[in-house]
Amino acid sequence: xxxxxxxxxxxxxxxxxxxGESLLYVLRERMGLPGSKNACEQGECGSCTVRxxxxxxxxxxxxxxxVEGREVVTVEGLADFAAHRAEQxxxxxxxxxxxxxxxxxxxxxxxxxxxxxxxxxxxxxxIQQAFIDAGAVQCGFCTPGLLVAADELLERNPEPSxxxxxxxxxxxxxxCTGYEKILDAVRLAAARAEETV
Amino acid sequence: MGVTGNPxxxxxxxxxxxxxxxxxxxxxxxxxxxxxxxxxxxxxxxDMLWGHTLRSTFAHAEIVSIDTSxxxxxxxxxxxxTYDDLPSTVKNYGLEIQDTPVLAHxxxxxxxxxxxxxxxDHPETARRAAAKIRIDYRELPVITDxxxxxxxxxxxVHEGRSDHHAGHVPHPNIVHRQPIVRGDADAAxxxxxxxxxxxxxFGMQDQAFLGPExxxxxxxxxxxxxxxxxxxxxxxxxxxIAPVLGLPEDKVRMTxxxxxxxxxxxxxxxxxxxxxxxxxxxxxxVKIVYNRFESFFGxxxxxxxxxxxxxxxxxxxxLTHMKCRIVLDGGAYASASPAVVGNASSLSVGPYVxxxxxxxxxxxxTNNPPCGAMRGFGxxxxxxxxxxxxxxxxxxxxxxxVEFRQLNAMEQGTLLPTGQVVDSPAPVAELLRRVKDMPMxxxxxxxxxxxxxxVRALPGGLSNTTHGEGVVRGVxxxxxxxxxGFSEGFDDYSTARVRMEAVAGEPVVTVHTAMxxxxxxxxxxxxxxxxxxxxxxxxxxxxADTRVGSAGSTxxxxxxxxxxxxxxxxxxxxxxxxxxxxxxxxxxxxxxxATAELLLEGGKVVTDGGEVLADLADVLEDEAxxxxxxWRHRPTEAFDLRTGQGNGHVQYSFAAHRAVVxxxxxxxxxxxxxxxxAQDVGKALNPLSVVGQIQGGTIQGLGIAVMEEIVVxxxxxxxxxPSFTDYLLPTILDTPAIPVDVLELADDHAPYGxxxxxxAPTLSSTPAVLAAIRNATGLExxxxxxxxxHLTGT
Numbered sequence: 001x002x003x004x005x006x007x008x009x010x011x012x013x014x015x016x017x018x019x020g021e022s023l024l025y026v027l028r029e030r031m032g033l034p035g036s037k038n039a040c041e042q043g044e045c046g047s048c049t050v051r052x053x054x055x056x057x058x059x060x061x062x063x064x065x066x067v068e069g070r071e072v073v074t075v076e077g078l079a080d081f082a083a084h085r086a087e088q089x090x091x092x093x094x095x096x097x098x099x100x101x102x103x104x105x106x107x108x109x110x111x112x113x114x115x116x117x118x119x120x121x122x123x124x125x126x127i128q129q130a131f132i133d134a135g136a137v138q139c140g141f142c143t144p145g146l147l148v149a150a151d152e153l154l155e156r157n158p159e160p161s162x163x164x165x166x167x168x169x170x171x172x173x174x175x176c177t178g179y180e181k182i183l184d185a186v187r188l189a190a191a192r193a194e195e196t197v
Numbered sequence: 198m199g200v201t202g203n204p205x206x207x208x209x210x211x212x213x214x215x216x217x218x219x220x221x222x223x224x225x226x227x228x229x230x231x232x233x234x235x236x237x238x239x240x241x242x243x244d245m246l247w248g249h250t251l252r253s254t255f256a257h258a259e260i261v262s263i264d265t266s267x268x269x270x271x272x273x274x275x276x277x278x279t280y281d282d283l284p285s286t287v288k289n290y291g292l293e294i295q296d297t298p299v300l301a302h303x304x305x306x307x308x309x310x311x312x313x314x315x316x317x318d319h320p321e322t323a324r325r326a327a328a329k330i331r332i333d334y335r336e337l338p339v340i341t342d343x344x345x346x347x348x349x350x351x352x353x354v355h356e357g358r359s360d361h362h363a364g365h366v367p368h369p370n371i372v373h374r375q376p377i378v379r380g381d382a383d384a385a386x387x388x389x390x391x392x393x394x395x396x397x398x399f400g401m402q403d404q405a406f407l408g409p410e411x412x413x414x415x416x417x418x419x420x421x422x423x424x425x426x427x428x429x430x431x432x433x434x435x436x437x438i439a440p441v442l443g444l445p446e447d448k449v450r451m452t453x454x455x456x457x458x459x460x461x462x463x464x465x466x467x468x469x470x471x472x473x474x475x476x477x478x479x480x481x482x483v484k485i486v487y488n489r490f491e492s493f494f495g496x497x498x499x500x501x502x503x504x505x506x507x508x509x510x511x512x513x514x515x516l517t518h519m520k521c522r523i524v525l526d527g528g529a530y531a532s533a534s535p536a537v538v539g540n541a542s543s544l545s546v547g548p549y550v551x552x553x554x555x556x557x558x559x560x561x562x563t564n565n566p567p568c569g570a571m572r573g574f575g576x577x578x579x580x581x582x583x584x585x586x587x588x589x590x591x592x593x594x595x596x597x598x599v600e601f602r603q604l605n606a607m608e609q610g611t612l613l614p615t616g617q618v619v620d621s622p623a624p625v626a627e628l629l630r631r632v633k634d635m636p637m638x639x640x641x642x643x644x645x646x647x648x649x650x651x652v653r654a655l656p657g658g659l660s661n662t663t664h665g666e667g668v669v670r671g672v673x674x675x676x677x678x679x680x681x682g683f684s685e686g687f688d689d690y691s692t693a694r695v696r697m698e699a700v701a702g703e704p705v706v707t708v709h710t711a712m713x714x715x716x717x718x719x720x721x722x723x724x725x726x727x728x729x730x731x732x733x734x735x736x737x738x739x740x741a742d743t744r745v746g747s748a749g750s751t752x753x754x755x756x757x758x759x760x761x762x763x764x765x766x767x768x769x770x771x772x773x774x775x776x777x778x779x780x781x782x783x784x785x786x787x788x789x790x791a792t793a794e795l796l797l798e799g800g801k802v803v804t805d806g807g808e809v810l811a812d813l814a815d816v817l818e819d820e821a822x823x824x825x826x827x828w829r830h831r832p833t834e835a836f837d838l839r840t841g842q843g844n845g846h847v848q849y850s851f852a853a854h855r856a857v858v859x860x861x862x863x864x865x866x867x868x869x870x871x872x873x874x875a876q877d878v879g880k881a882l883n884p885l886s887v888v889g890q891i892q893g894g895t896i897q898g899l900g901i902a903v904m905e906e907i908v909v910x911x912x913x914x915x916x917x918x919p920s921f922t923d924y925l926l927p928t929i930l931d932t933p934a935i936p937v938d939v940l941e942l943a944d945d946h947a948p949y950g951x952x953x954x955x956x957a958p959t960l961s962s963t964p965a966v967l968a969a970i971r972n973a974t975g976l977e978x979x980x981x982x983x984x985x986x987h988l989t990g991t
Contacts, residue, residue: 018321034239035232039407039457040489044921047407075232128230132222135885138893139716140229141407141457147230163653170659170930173921175407175458176716178892179929 005067007031008077017064024048024059026067027074035075035144039173046172049145050074051081056152058171075144078151082125085155127151130189131182138176146172150186159190213798216729217949220885223721224738225714236455237427240413242482246275248468248475249323250485251313251330252494253305256529256914257352257564258334260303260312267329268315273322275479277330278314282478285443290466292433292569294360294372294531299441299470305334306354306529307566308915309494316475316483339564339914343503343524346370346561354529354562362535365838372527372560373535375542377841379614380553385518389509393589397506397582398980400906401526402499402897404571405926406715408457410467410495411486414476421448422473427456429463431711432747441470442477446743449473453741459715460897461570462496464752465532493919497532497569498907500525500560502541502578508551508586514596516605518553521545523579525568527560532569534560539685539836540575543845546614547583548607548625548678554614556841564914566907570752572897573959576679581981584675584964588971598968599633599674602626607678616842619849621952622942624877628853629676631875631938637672638857638871638934641665656859656866658930667863670870673856673968677960681953682755682847686835689755689847692746693723693763694739694825695771697731697817704800704813706731706771709739709825712748712760717955718886719756723764725882730768731775732797733813746827754850754953757882762948763828770824772797779816831946848944852876852957854895854965857933860973865985867903869931869966872896875938879952884939891958892935898962900927903970906982 003014003026014030024041027033027050036059037047043061050059051073059072073081127150130136137143146169153160153168160168165186166179174182215221228234265277280288280302288302289295301312313330317323340346340354347368354370362373386392412426421444428434431451439446456463468485475483487495503524509517523541527534542558558575571577591601606625612618643654643665650664657663683689694709706727714720724736741748748760776795779802784790793804802810834843857871872895881887904925908917918924943950963981971978974988 018319020321028239029241032241033232034235034241037236037407037457038238038409038486038488040921042489042920042922044489045407075230079231124227124230131230132226135220135889137223137226137229138718138889139406139408139456139458140225140234141236143229144232163651166929166932167653167659170928173407173926173928175405175460175897175926176893177889178894178896178935179932180892180935181889182929 001065003064003068005069006071007033008073008080019065021064022060023062023064023067026064027059033074033076037141037144039141046149047142047145049148049172051148051152056149075147078147079123079125079128082151125151126192127154127189130185130192134181134185134188136177136181136185142172142174146174146182153186154190154193158193160186213728213732213734215725215734217725217882219725220883221721221725223718224724225720234455236408236457237425238409238411238486240425240454240484242413242415245413245482245484246316246318246475246479247320247323248472248483248485249315249320249327250311250471250491251315251327252309253301253312255305255334255336256308257337257339258305259337260301260305261333261335263313264331265313268326271322271326271329273318274315274326275481276316276475277326278474278478279312283441285441287440290437290441290470291531292465292533293535296355297530307564311471314471314475316479340370341563341565341911341914343561346563354564370562372531372562373538374557374559375538375836375841376839377542377554377556377614379616382518382520382553382555385553386509388511389517390512391590391593392507392509393586393593394507395586395589395979397504397585399502399504399578399581400901400982401501401568401909402571402901402905403493403907403924404460404462404496406458406460406462409487409489409492412454412468412472413482413484414472415482416476416480419448421450422476423450424469424473425452425454426469427454427463429459429713429715429752430750431713431741431743433750434466434469435743437466438470438473442473451743453713456713456715459751460572461574461752464570464750465497467495489921490919493916497567499571500527500537500568500578504578504582506582506586508590510590510594512594514594514601514604516549516551519546519551520555523558525558525560525578526563526565528563528565528567530567532567534569537575539845540680541579542841543615543836544576544678544680545579545583547580548623548676548851549605550607550611556614565909566916572894573679573956574753576677577960577963580675580677580960581964581967585967585979588968599629602676603629614841615836615845617844617846621848621944621946622877623849623851624940624942625676625851628851628875628877628940629674632674632853632855632873635855635873635936635938640670642870653930656861656868657864662864662866663861667861668859669862669973670857670859671969671971671973673965673972674853675961675964675968676851676853677957679754679850679957679960680846680848681758681850682753682830684833684845684847686833689749689759690827690829691748691760691763692825692827693760693767694745695727695764695767696821696823697733697771697775698821699814699817702814703735704733704817705735705737706733707737707739708764709745710748710760710764711741711743711745712756713741713751715751717751717756717890718883719751719760721886722757722761722882726761726764727768730765731772733800745825754955757951758848758947758953759830762830763826765948766828767824767826770826771822774822774824775813775816776802779811782816783811848947848952850953850957852961854961856965856969858966858969858973860970860988862974862988865988867970867983869899869903869933871933872899872962872965873936874958875940876957877940877942877952878954879944879947880941880950881939882949882951887939887954888937890954891937894955894958895935895962896927896932898959899966901982902963902966903982
C-alpha cells in the first residue's frame with residue numbers, strides 16, 4: 001500500500017508498504033529517519049516515542065496505515081518543533097495545558113524550508129541541550145524517546161515537580177543512567193525556560 | 198612492543214582546558230540528542246537483505262531432520278543456511294572454550310539456540326520463511342541444577358570435552374572449579390563465640406541493554422567481508438569470526454557501529470557470524486536486527502547462583518573464619534563461566550580481613566540459558582551473600598552492622614585469601630562512614646500538606662494501593678569488593694594510535710583505538726587525556742575499528758585504566774618526538790630547549806616556567822607525528838588450581854551503599870526511597886561521567902534486588918518471560934534519589950591514580966536494599982530478587 005503523511009513538517013509518500021509495518025519501521029527503514037529507536041518494539045520502553053498529531057505515542061505500536069494524512073514529529077524534528085513553539089509562545093510562560101498540545105496547533109505547524117536553511121546547523125532545542133549539559137546521555141539509545149516525552153511534559157507543565165517528571169517519563173526505560181541525570185536535565189531545561197521569561 | 202605499566206603521575210599540561218579532571222561533555226552528545234548517531238540497528242545499504250535466525254523451541258533435543266525446501270521456495274528469499282552449509286572446518290566459537298556451535302549440529306542444548314538462517318528482501322518475509330523450516334526434534338531430559346548435572350547417570354551436556362578445564366573438574370558437567378584454602382578454617386572456627394550460616398539464592402539477571410543485537414555485513418570484492426556491529430571487543434569478535442568463515446583475519450574488517458549499552462551482554466558473539474555467512478552466500482549486504490524477544494535468547498545472562506556461607510566471630514566482633522561454596526549455573530555453553538568462577542571464589546570473602554578460609558566455587562553446564570558476563574561478574578552474587586552474613590553476625594553479637602563491618606574492614610596491606618596483598622588504598626571503613634553520615638531522607642514523604650497522599654512516593658505507586666497504611670521504613674548497609682581489569686595471568690593490553698599534525702596553522706590530534714564505546718564515555722576521556730598530555734585543544738576521536746591494534750574488552754571496569762593508559766602512553770611518545778623535532782629546528786635559538794623541563798600547553802612548547810619557545814604548528818610544519826603503541830598494566834598470575842593462591846588481580850574497587858526503603862507489609866510491595874553511595878575512584882577523570890556510572894550501576898543493583906529475573910521453567914528449561922512486559926526493569930518511578938560521594942585516593946600503580954569505576958556500585962546496591970527490607974520487615978530473605986509473596990508469606 002501507499003501511505004502519505006507529514007514528518008517534521010515535510011510531506012512524505014511511502015510506496016510498497018506491507019500492511020503489517022509499524023510507523024517506526026516506515027520512519028527508520030523507508031524514510032531514512034532512524035532517530036526513533038527500536039529497543040523493544042513492544043510498547044514497553046518508549047525509545048520510539050514520537051508526536052502523532054501532537055500526542056506522544058510509541059511509534060512501534062502504530063500501524064503505518066493509521067498515519068495516513070497525519071502529522072508526525074520525531075527527534076530529528078524536535079529542534080525545529082521547539083523553535084516554532086517558542087515563536088508562538090515566547091518564554092513558554094503559558095499556563096499548564098495552554099502551551100500547544102492542542103491538535104489544531106500541532107496540525108498547523110509546518111517547518112518553513114527557507115527558515116530551516118537559514119538556521120544554523122546543529123542548533124538544539126532546550127531539552128536537547130539540557131540532556132547534554134546534565135550528563136543525561138550515556139549510550140543514548142533511550143534518549144530520542146525521552147527527549148520527545150520530556151519536551152511534551154515541559155510544554156504542558158513548564159514547572160514540573162520531581163514526582164511530575166517521574167510520572168511523565170515512567171514509560172521510557174533507560175538502562176545506563178539510573179535516571180538521576182535525566183531528572184537533572186528536565187529540571188535544568190525547566191529552570192532555563194523560567195530564566196528567559 | 199609496549200611496556201609494562203609503570204607508576205605514572207600527571208607530569209604535564211594540567212592547565213590545558215578540557216583536560217582530565219574536568220566534566221567535559223561527550224563528543225557524541227549532539228549526534229545522540231538529534232537522532233543522527235548511527236547505532237548498529239540503524240545501518241542501511243542499498244540492495245541489502247534482512248537476516249533472520251530460527252531458534253530451537255526445546256532446551257534439550259536431538260535434531261532428527263531439517264527440511265528447508267519450503268522456506269527456500271518462498272518468494273523474496275535469497276538463502277537458507279543450516280549447519281551443513283558452514284564453509285569452514287571450524288564450526289564452533291567461544292570466548293575461552295570453543296564449545297558454541299554457529300548453528301546447531303544434531304542437538305540443541307538450550308531454549309533458543311540458533312538452528313537455521315534466512316536472508317530475504319524484507320524482515321517479515323525472512324521471519325515467515327523461517328517459520329516454514331521443518332525441524333523434527335526428539336526431546337531429551339533436561340539438566341537444570343547441580344543435582345541433575347552431577348547425578349551418576351547424568352547426560353553430558355558436552356560429550357568428549359578436551360578443553361583446558363576438563364582435566365581438573367570433578368564431573369564433565371562442571372565447567373570449572375576453583376577452591377581457595379588459606380589458614381585452617383576448622384581450627385579457627387573453634388575460637389568463634391558465634392557462628393552463623395546461610396543458604397542464599399541469586400536469580401538470573403539480564404543485561405537488558407536497550408540497543409538490540411544488530412549489524413550489517415557487506416561482502417567485499419576481495420572475497421572478504423566488512424562488518425559493522427555493536428560489540429564490547431572488536432578483536433575478540435574477529436578472532437572468533439574469521440576461522441568459522443574460513444577467512445584470514447585481514448579479510449574480515451570490523452568497524453564499531455553505535456552501541457546501545459552492553460553491561461557484559463555483548464562480550465559473546467550474537468549475530469556477527471550469521472550476518473557474515475548470509476552476506477558471503479548471497480553476495481549482498483545483510484542486516485540482522487533482533488527484536489526484544491530474540492534479544493533475550495541472543496545473549497548470555499548473569500549467572501544465577503546458590504551460595505552456602507558460614508562465618509564465625511569472637512564476642513568482641515572480630516571475624517574468625519569463613520567457609521563458602523558457590524554454585525553458578527553456566528547454562529549450556531561456557532561463555533565467560535571459568536573467569537566468573539575465578540572472580541566469585543577470589544572475591545568471596547568481600548572487603549574484610551579473614552585469615553582462615555575454605556572456599557569453593559564451581560560453574561555448571563546445564564540446559565538452562567547460557568550465562569556469562571554481566572557488570573560485577575561473579576563478585577555480585579558473592580556480595581549479596583556475604584553482606585547478608587555480616588548483618589546476621591552483627592545481630593547475633595548485638596552490634597551495629599556498620600560498626601561491625603568497620604571493625605573487620607580490609608585496608609591497604611591486607612592479605613586476601615589468595616595470598617595477594619592489597620597494595621593500594623582500600624578505604625572500606627571510610628566509605629561506610631560516609632554513607633552512614635549522609636542526611637536521611639525525610640519520613641513520610643508522601644504526605645502533602647492539605648492534600649491527599651502523593652501515591653507516587655509510596656509502595657505500589659500509581660496503582661494507588663496505599664496512602665501510608667501498613668507502610669514500614671527500613672535502612673540497610675552494604676559494601677563490596679570488585680577487581681578491575683582481566684585477572685589470572687591474562688595478557689590484558691590495549692593499543693592506541695595517536696597522531697599530531699598542523700592543520701591550517703593549528704595543531705590537531707587524532708586518537709585512534711579499537712575501544713568499544715558502549716555509553717560509558719571512554720571517547721570523552723580519551724580526548725581529555727590527549728589534551729592533558731599534548732596541550733592541544735582540538736582532539737578528534739577516530740572511529741573504532743580493527744585497522745588499529747586491540748584495545749581489549751569494554752569490561753571489568755578496565756577501559757579508562759587500560760586503553761586510557763595506552764592513550765596516555767602513546768601521547769607521551771608523540772610528545773617526546775615533537776620535542777625532539779623542536780630541538781632540532783629551534784634548539785640553537787634558545788638555551789631552554791636543551792636545559793629546561795619542557796611542556797606542551799595551549800598549542801605551544803613552553804618551559805616549566807611558562808616561557809613560550811615555539812608554536813607546535815611551527816615545530817610540525819607539514820610533518821605529522823603518528824605513533825601506535827601497546828600498553829600493559831602490571832602482570833597477574835593464575836590461581837593455583839588446588840589452593841587458589843596467586844597474585845591474580847590487578848586492582849580493586851570499593852563502593853558502599855545505604856538503602857532506605859518503605860515496605861507495604863500487607864501487599865509485599867517495596868519502594869526504595871533512597872540509595873546513597875560512596876565510592877573511591879582513585880581519580881575522577883570526568884566527574885560527571887563517574888557519577889553517571891555510579892548511579893547507573895546502583896540502579897542495576899536495585900533491579901535484581903526487587904524486580905528483575907529471567908524465569909526458567911525447571912521442568913522444561915524454557916524461558917518464561919522474554920519480554921519487557923514480563924521481565925521488569927526499573928523505571929524512573931521505581932528509582933530513588935541516588936546521592937553520591939566520590940572519594941579520590943590515588944592508586945600509584947594506575948594512570949593518574951585512577952581506579953575502575955563501573956562495576957563496584959552494582960555489587961553493594963543489591964545487598965543494601967535487601968538489608969533495608971529485612972530491617973523493615975524482620976524477615977530473613979535469603980533470595981534475590983524479593984517478590985511480594987516473600988514478604989507476605991502468601
